[in-house]
Structures are given as C-alpha cells and as structure tokens.
Amino acid sequence: MTFEQFTGTATYLASPELRDAVNVAVALERPLLIKGEPGTGKTMLAEAIAEGLGLEFLSWNIKSTSKGHDGLYVYDTVARLNDARFGDRDIGDIRRYIKLGPLGRSFKSAERVVLLIDEVDKADMEFPNDLLHELDRMSFQIDETGETVTATQRPIVVVTSNNEKELPDAFLRRCVFHYIAFPDEDLMRDIVQVHHPEIEEELLRQVLIAFYWLREQTELRKRPSTSELIDWIAALRRAGVRKEAMEEKLPFLGVLLKHEQDLGSVAGPRARRAGVLH
Amino acid sequence: MFTDFLYHLRGRGIQVSLTEWLPLMRAMAEGHARANLTVFYHLARALLVKRETLYDLYDQAFAEYFKGIEAQFDLSEELLDWLTDPVLPRELSAEEIAALQALDLDELRERFDQRLREQTERHDGGDRWIGTGGTSPFGHGGVNPAGIRVGGAGGGRSAVQVASDRRFRNLRSDRVLDTRQIGMALRRLRRLGKDEGPEELDLDATIDESARNGGEIDLIFGPPRRNRIKLLLLIDVGGSMDPHADLCERLFSAAHAANHFQHFEWRFFHNCVYERLYTDIFRRRGDLTADVLKRIDRTWSVILAGDAWMSPFELTHLGGAIDLFHDNRETGLTWLQRIRDRCPNSVWLNPEPKRIWNAPSARVIREVFPMFELTLDGLSEAVDVIAGRRANQPLDAAIGQWTH
Structure with a gap:
C-alpha cells in the first residue's frame, strides 16, 4: 500500500465515498470524473487533492471554443509571422513559438501534479x-x-x-466516476462550521431548517446550494439577525434565491407555515 | 460469484464493459475494497457506473444481489476464486481483449495473496488498517480515516441498507424533468448547416494558413456554422392538461431561454388544433392556424406538447371541438395532418406515461406524429429524431391494452 491517501483538508470535507473514489483513481492512474449539483465543490476538490497530497496544481478551464489540442500545445503562428515581418527576433527556431498548454505542462513537469480539467462539457461533444x-x-x-x-x-x-452535454462512452469507460450528492444536514453542519466556526448553535439550527425546507420547494427554478448557504449565513451574522427573526420571515432571501419568481413563490408559503407554527 | 455480479448488473441495464470490470478486479487486488462490503459498494459504483442517472438502478441491483448473503459474504475468498478460474463475458470488443491481455491474472493473484498477508500484519500492528481495531477481514461500515464524523449514515449501516435507501431515485432520467434539464436536452437540438447558403470567410483558418505560408495570404472559406433548426412549439393548455401545466410551463420557458435556434415560435391550443392558435394561455389573442402555417415551411420542426387525451369526436367530427360555442368547420385531424404535411419533421410530446397511450385519440394522433414521453429520455429521443440523428421507432409493444 504505497499510494498516497487523500483524506480531505482542513477546509474541504470529503465524504468517505469521495475519498475512496479519489484514492482509487490515483492508484489506478485513471482520470477522476466528478459531477454534482452546482455548489457542491466539484472544482475545489482538485485543489484540495493538490493541497492534501502536497502537489502542484494546474487548471485548464474549458470553454465552448476549447480544442483538445490546445491543452497539449499551441503553435503561435501569428506571433511568428509578426516577428518575420516587423520583429528582429530569430524566427528560425520554431520552438520559441510553441507554448505548452495545461495538459502539456502537466506531462512535462518533473514532479507529479494535479491537473483539473474544469467543465469539460462546455466544449464540443467530441472534445473528450x-x-x-x-x-x-x-x-x-x-x-x-x-x-x-x-x-x-x-x-x-x-x-x-x-x-x-452527454460525455462519450469511450471516455466514460476510462474514468473513475463520482457524483457528489448534495450534503445531508450533518455534513452541511460540519461544512458550515468550517466557514463560520463561531456560529451560534440555535442560529445554525434555524438556518439549516429553513435551508432544507427551501430546497424541498418544488416550484423553485434554482435550488439554493452550499456556497449560497455560506454567503447567506455571512449576511445574517453581519447584519446581526436574531434567531427569533428567522421564524417570522427569512431575511436576505436574495442571497439564496437568484430568480425573481422564486422569491415570489417562497414568500407566501413560508409566511403561512410560520403562522401555523405559532 | 464475481462474474455473476457482472452479469447481474448487465441484466439490470447497467452496461458494464470489461474495460471497466478489470480495473475493479485490479483495485480489489490492491486492497481498495478493504474487504468491506460498504467500501466495495462505493468502489464498484465509481468504476462501473458512469452516469448518476444509473445510480438508482445500481442501488436496486446491488441490494437485490447482496441481500441476505452479505453476512457470510467474504470478498477476499470470492475474488481469489474468481482469479483462479476467471469466467469472462463471451462477446469481447478489440479494446476489451487488449485490456485483458495487458493484465496478467497470475501476477494479479500473487499480488493479492501478498496483500492479504500484509493486511493481517497491518491489522495486528493497527497502524494502517483503519477502523475499530478488530482483525476481522470484514471491516466496518462508514469508518472514516481522518476521524472526522461525516454524514449521519456512518457507523453501522450496511452496504445493502445504504443501497436500499435508493437515495439517487431523483436522478433517474426516465422521470419528469426540470427547466434546466429540458434546456439541456433542447441544446442538443441543433443541425449545423453544411449545404445551405453561401460559404463564409473563416477568419481564423485564413490567418492560420497565411501564417503557415510565411505571410502569403490564403483565404479559407467554409460552410456557415449556424444552427439551422427552426422550431414551432405548440402547447395544449387547460382541461386534462391542468395536472401537467407546471411541466409544460417548464418546457416552454426552457425552449424560450434556448437562444440557439434560428427561429423560434410558440402557440397554445386546447385539446386539439383547429383553425386558430393562441399566443396566450387564456386563448384570448391568437392567429389563424392557416396564417401560422403559411409563415413556416418544410425546414421547420413542430413540437406539439399535449396529453392527446380527448373524445374521438374532437379529432374526427365537424363541430366536435370541446368548446361548445366553437363550431369547427374542419376536423382536428385535418389540421394535425396539415401541420405534419407542412413540416414532416414534427413530433408529439406526451406528459402522460406510455402505458396509457392507447386511448383512441392518442392512437389516432400517433399515426400522424411520432409520440414521445415528456421525460428526459423521451425528450432526448424526440430531439434526435428531429435533428435526423435517428429514425423513429414504433413502440406499440410497450403500450398497455386500452380498456374501457
């Protein structure tokens, strides 16, 4: 058992299944494909692996125009043309105009690195x-x-x-796949405490009840995610909202819900529900 | 038993290939399952199941397979047996055979034996094998190497219990969908024009070629890369569609937000299309259907969304429209056929499940339009049919018998 063990970091809590997936991908030397709801920390995982294993971190952010070849290297023909016409540099050496992309650099590095290929689905279907x-x-x-x-x-x-986009089967077969499920209340509690270590227990309880209640509302166009919860708590604490206020009406809902219709549809039922509780 | 599990998964619709199965064997031989069924559950899922939409199927298959036998199930023995006498799937692709040849089973077995010995020693030493200190090769569910408690479901829950929870039920792709999923399915609705219109100057390719030519300008032309899909969306509102109003609204808003169509139009109708189509859901403002059809041609696609649930009179009789004051002078069926003739590339999306599509009205409509369920799978199929990526297949076998 000589492979390194990824166990999460102080600020990135990984579930046991996720840690196992990471470790098996590292050991089998296969790409680790991560999916999950927005805000579940997909992108942060790669940085956490680099931090946890003490490796250098490289990132390749995919855009709709990205080509597989760009990740390896780019031959800057335009710069060479420009130099040929107007510059005084030596254009005989093509190597000066070859720039390695993130994948190319990760191969060339003398040390083992962690390479993140972020949002691979943005590119063309054939990209992977x-x-x-x-x-x-x-x-x-x-x-x-x-x-x-x-x-x-x-x-x-x-x-x-x-x-x-659907990823091609041939690509999927070579990957280790993990879907990051939305954190349950216990894990969420741990995650919140990493970001807000001094949060009052009663406020945290109220916040989580409201948050999971919101996520259950089927009419929402976009369900609030972890990062929005963290921001919301920051807003609540900065404004000094008392826990009693939470029962009347949820303050700063705009931090959690980004669609106007969502704000409208939640305001009503929440008020009714609060009325029943009292 | 190991190969049985492979066939069990395949039988349940999870197409595990040997390219995926062998790495699982390798991972187990290297001790990644820690002889623990819960870890094995996650490990096998990470290596064999590549879509979250299949997680639920996997949970069901896993629970089914391991229920009752998990107590006496010894992973290490099973793997050892398998390695001694590997039974492999018969139909292998070239890729799979290559993967198989790259793997020396004897060597794997040796490594595994060594790992087992190592494991016992480490157990006694207690510095490596994480957990409760026991030497049982079965380990303990949900144990956490970092000592941070994560998730309420840790501790004693077994893999089969976890699998039986079916936590990923909501990710199945044959269930109804949300706006974002619809939007994603519609994004696949693209046909890039290759043969239509004049070629365009490809600036990037021109610069590239000119640079390669050492500055000699070389103009490169190519076909325009615009999406040629023109879409008319017709949505049934009111009456029996009320339970599906929310779903149709999502379809509408997703199509509306998808800005990649060359043209996008929408109209509403009630139960069946007659001489008027409406621009609002209360059916107050509208245009003559004939006028709408005049503005579109064969290059358009029409998606009709409705439950195809109506009295046969509404389709086939003059004056049979559901609104009493509406005395239609041509039958609904005539109008539907007219739409189909105008735009042969049209489909019907039905929010009701397939098994009840045998209502007389739905049967008639299915003869005019290919019909798909308004689920992620159905919508994807419909999109592929419109984009010409697949032919429509008749599906009558799947539909239950209609009884009165």
Whole structure:
C-alpha cells in the first residue's frame, strides 16, 4: 500500500465515498470524473487533492471554443509571422513559438501534479475523445518540431462536468466516476462550521431548517446550494439577525434565491407555515 | 460469484464493459475494497457506473444481489476464486481483449495473496488498517480515516441498507424533468448547416494558413456554422392538461431561454388544433392556424406538447371541438395532418406515461406524429429524431391494452 491517501483538508470535507473514489483513481492512474449539483465543490476538490497530497496544481478551464489540442500545445503562428515581418527576433527556431498548454505542462513537469480539467462539457461533444489517446499514453508529439513529450510522473487528472452535454462512452469507460450528492444536514453542519466556526448553535439550527425546507420547494427554478448557504449565513451574522427573526420571515432571501419568481413563490408559503407554527 | 455480479448488473441495464470490470478486479487486488462490503459498494459504483442517472438502478441491483448473503459474504475468498478460474463475458470488443491481455491474472493473484498477508500484519500492528481495531477481514461500515464524523449514515449501516435507501431515485432520467434539464436536452437540438447558403470567410483558418505560408495570404472559406433548426412549439393548455401545466410551463420557458435556434415560435391550443392558435394561455389573442402555417415551411420542426387525451369526436367530427360555442368547420385531424404535411419533421410530446397511450385519440394522433414521453429520455429521443440523428421507432409493444 504505497499510494498516497487523500483524506480531505482542513477546509474541504470529503465524504468517505469521495475519498475512496479519489484514492482509487490515483492508484489506478485513471482520470477522476466528478459531477454534482452546482455548489457542491466539484472544482475545489482538485485543489484540495493538490493541497492534501502536497502537489502542484494546474487548471485548464474549458470553454465552448476549447480544442483538445490546445491543452497539449499551441503553435503561435501569428506571433511568428509578426516577428518575420516587423520583429528582429530569430524566427528560425520554431520552438520559441510553441507554448505548452495545461495538459502539456502537466506531462512535462518533473514532479507529479494535479491537473483539473474544469467543465469539460462546455466544449464540443467530441472534445473528450480527442484527449483519450494522450490520457492513455501520457505522451504526445509536437508535429512542428518532432519532439515527443512523455510524462515522467503521470499527473492526477480530475475532470468536472455540469451535465450540459452527454460525455462519450469511450471516455466514460476510462474514468473513475463520482457524483457528489448534495450534503445531508450533518455534513452541511460540519461544512458550515468550517466557514463560520463561531456560529451560534440555535442560529445554525434555524438556518439549516429553513435551508432544507427551501430546497424541498418544488416550484423553485434554482435550488439554493452550499456556497449560497455560506454567503447567506455571512449576511445574517453581519447584519446581526436574531434567531427569533428567522421564524417570522427569512431575511436576505436574495442571497439564496437568484430568480425573481422564486422569491415570489417562497414568500407566501413560508409566511403561512410560520403562522401555523405559532 | 464475481462474474455473476457482472452479469447481474448487465441484466439490470447497467452496461458494464470489461474495460471497466478489470480495473475493479485490479483495485480489489490492491486492497481498495478493504474487504468491506460498504467500501466495495462505493468502489464498484465509481468504476462501473458512469452516469448518476444509473445510480438508482445500481442501488436496486446491488441490494437485490447482496441481500441476505452479505453476512457470510467474504470478498477476499470470492475474488481469489474468481482469479483462479476467471469466467469472462463471451462477446469481447478489440479494446476489451487488449485490456485483458495487458493484465496478467497470475501476477494479479500473487499480488493479492501478498496483500492479504500484509493486511493481517497491518491489522495486528493497527497502524494502517483503519477502523475499530478488530482483525476481522470484514471491516466496518462508514469508518472514516481522518476521524472526522461525516454524514449521519456512518457507523453501522450496511452496504445493502445504504443501497436500499435508493437515495439517487431523483436522478433517474426516465422521470419528469426540470427547466434546466429540458434546456439541456433542447441544446442538443441543433443541425449545423453544411449545404445551405453561401460559404463564409473563416477568419481564423485564413490567418492560420497565411501564417503557415510565411505571410502569403490564403483565404479559407467554409460552410456557415449556424444552427439551422427552426422550431414551432405548440402547447395544449387547460382541461386534462391542468395536472401537467407546471411541466409544460417548464418546457416552454426552457425552449424560450434556448437562444440557439434560428427561429423560434410558440402557440397554445386546447385539446386539439383547429383553425386558430393562441399566443396566450387564456386563448384570448391568437392567429389563424392557416396564417401560422403559411409563415413556416418544410425546414421547420413542430413540437406539439399535449396529453392527446380527448373524445374521438374532437379529432374526427365537424363541430366536435370541446368548446361548445366553437363550431369547427374542419376536423382536428385535418389540421394535425396539415401541420405534419407542412413540416414532416414534427413530433408529439406526451406528459402522460406510455402505458396509457392507447386511448383512441392518442392512437389516432400517433399515426400522424411520432409520440414521445415528456421525460428526459423521451425528450432526448424526440430531439434526435428531429435533428435526423435517428429514425423513429414504433413502440406499440410497450403500450398497455386500452380498456374501457
């Protein structure tokens, strides 16, 4: 058992299943694919792994225009053209115009790194398949110079997806997959206490009741997430809202709910419910 | 037993490939399951199940398979047995055979034996094998290496109990959907024009080629990369559709928010389409259906959303419209056929489950339009049919018998 054990960090609490998924992906040297509701810490996981294992962290944020090749290297032909016409630099050496992308740098690094490929689903449907070969072999060739870059230390690859597109099966088969379920009340309590260590017990209890009640409301267009809960508590504490006030009406709801219709639809029932309780 | 589990999962609709199964064997041989069924439950899920929409199926399959036998189930022995005499699926792809050849089963077995010995020693030493201090190879559910209590369900809950909870039921893709999911399905509704319209200057490719040519300008033209989908959405409102109003509203708002169509129009109708279509759900303002149809052509697609639940008279009889004062001079069916003839690339989405699509009116409508359930799966199928990625398949076998 020589593989490193990821156990979460002081600020990132990972459930046992998530830790197992991370560790098995590290041991099997397979990409770890992470999905989950927005705000469940998909992106932060990769940083936490880097921090927890003491490795360097590289991030590749995917956009709709991203191409698989960009992650390996970019040949800056325009800069070379510009130099040829107007510059006085030596344009004979093409290597000066080859810039390694995040994936390329993660291969070239002498130390093992953690590479985050963030929101892979934003790119074209075929994007993940374009990376398969390189991720399997952990090496690629720079056509322009004939140089081959081979990873000396296989990077730990974490891929996140928001489900905007179906990922190709061939890609999925090679991944270790984990879906981060929305935290239950106990885990949420721990998470909140990491961010607000001095929160009053009674306020925390009230806040969590209200928060999970809100999430159960089916008419909401967007359910509030963990990060919004943390912000909401920060707002409540800064304004010095007393716990009694929580029972009447939820203050600063705009921090939790981002759609106007959601604010409208929740205000009514909550008031009614509060009336029943008293 | 191990291979049985593979077949069990496949039989329950989780298409596990050997490319996924072998890494699980390797992970177990390396001790990742810690001889503990709860850990095995998560480990197998991470390696075999790649979509959260299948988590619920996996939970069911797992609970079914391990119920009753978990007490005497010894993972290490089972794995050892399997390694001695591996039974493998018969139909293998080239990729799978390559994966199999890369894995030396004898070596794996040796590593596993060694791991087992190591495990006993470490147990006694108590510095590695996390948990309650016992030497039982079964370990203990939900034990946490960092010593932080996480989740209320830790401690004594067994893997089968966890699986039986079916916590991922809401992620199934055959259930009804929310706005975001609809929006995502609609985003797949794109057909990029290749043959229509004049070619456009591809600026990036031009710069790229010119630079490669050492500054010699080389103009590159290509087909326009615009989505050619033009969509008319017709939604049934009122009457038997009231229970589905919320769902239809989501469909509407998602389609409305999807700004990637070349053209998008919408109208409302009540029960069946007649000579007028409405722009508001109270059906006060509207246009003549003929006028709406005049503005669209074969390149448009029409999505009709409704429960196709009406009296046959509403479809086939003159004056049969549900509103008494509405004396339609052409039958509903005529209008539906007219829409289909105008835009052959049209589908009907039904919020009711398939099994009750055998109502006489739904049967008639299914002869005019391909019909799909208004669920994530149904919508995806419909989108693929519209975008020409798949042919519509008849589904009568799946529909229950209609009885009065």
